Amino acid sequence: MRCKTVLVLGATGRQGGSVARTLLNRGWGVRAFVRDPSTPAAAELGAAGARLASGTFDDTASLRAAMDEVHGVFSALPATLSAEDEVRHGTAIVDLAADEGIAHFVYSSGASAGTVPTGIARFDAKPRIEAHVHRLLPEATILRPSIFMDMLLRPGTGLDKGRYTSLVELDGAMQVVSVADIGRFVAAVFDDRDRFAGQVVPLASDRLTGLDLAAALTQASGRPIRYARLPDAVLSANPDLAHMAESLKCGPLSQPIDLDLMRAINPDLTSFRAWLATQGRPLLDEALKG
Template sequence: MTSTDHHRYLVVGATGEQGGAVARRLLSDGHHVRVLIRAGTDPVRLPAGVEPVIGDLADPTQMASAFAGVTHASVMLPMVYEPTVVASYAEHLARAAAAAGVNRLVFNTGTGVPDVLTGVTAFETRRAAAATLLGSGVPTVVLHPLVYRENLCAPWVAGSTVHEGVLRYPLPADLPVAWLGHDDLAAATVAALTRDGVEGTTVRLGGPDVVTGTELAGQIGAALGRPVEYAELDVDDFERGLAYAVGADAAAGVAATYRWLATAEGARSCARWAVAASSRHVEEALGVQLTPLRTWAGAQPWHRIAQAAA
């Protein structure tokens, strides 16, 4: 496809890292990209070249306007986990997309949704939203990523990794995880938006390498050229730190997912996830090549990130 085709893309969540990666990928492929933003959003947070449209997920009229003329939509919800609020967001999105006659909608749950009920609102609100969008009548693909490599580049992680040789993260050291990169997410999203025969499906996303925390630290250490150890970060400490960046409510929602993954059921679910999200399954479903963890780690400016943390 080229910029002269009749496809018009809407990205919901483009001010975040995940949605921003999708918008940039679509732009680089030559597509027209509209992004939904809240009133007062700083333009510097938007990828260059997008068409911004102001709208609030809570306002069905604004959603209808945002979707007007749109043929394809990539959706990620904000870090809100109150069930009735998220349900209204999903319903407004579903109705607007259906009314606009959207050809394909891809919903990124933003976090892994386990294959069992958990009672964790960050999981269950996304499970419910996915069901709403899949039942909307709009051809929909749901993407379930578990955890992102870019989390390891957060200053509070990279700082201790580089300066102390200790990778601290709130997951058990022996938990097998298929860490996913934002670039691979963007490639998978674009494929899900355009690939024939995938509508109505749910795809679990992960990177091609399934590693424990200890193995992950080894890969990061290889990129740094010196040993790095893994240390499980206390989730309460993680939540307190995250609250400064995203607010107390969002931090509590995210922290609850890490607490669940540390349980026996969470570990079993994560192990099943690693199999379902393997590169073979993802590549078969979407036709994308995933970036090896070692390649990704070697390309990161770890020392510059750590300097920013200091």
């Protein structure tokens, strides 16, 4: 099995890069689909043993050629795409995988994907792609990563002023995932197709309340950090943020994920505190500067 090749789409992105590196470390062949093979990130993958395939998501011929004779495909689309382009590219990739008879297709969706349309295009894009996967590739695996830990340390959270503002209630909870864990989860899925074929698998590395966030950030930064939820006025002015906040209370993002099951799939599960001390440290240092 380990001599088989997986095509990793978006291989120089956060998810794709983590998946490509983890698969290579576990002995899989990796074909990395990249826009520009001359970039440092692409060159690094090539040096690690990946075979590079260049093209764009609009280039159907290059995508089809990249899928030639591979066992599996990992599809994760850039967050920078418009909702319309995300659906267009995402469904076209599924069409090609079905045409090429890919044995194991793995689509990285999102934990906010639900069954009821929200009316907000970017939140409804992934469920539309998921429905297409179910129709054409019923043996595929759909992964729903929780909120990326990286997103918790974006500018404007107030850490430089000794506070941290986010979407979750003080005693509410959000589930988060590290990018490194996504690579390990995906590798585990490809390692055991029989177990994960046809499954929808939510992914999380840790579960945090607002109080947990404050405690972890206080410990990591060495200074007191107070937590507060974003004001209602801010949420009401931003439909995307308002939808996520509501989803954390009673929508798809509020559904608990069994961390013991996550650890059974990925024994090296990364807690938020461990992430802050390692991969997240540069982001924390930058956020503390303001």
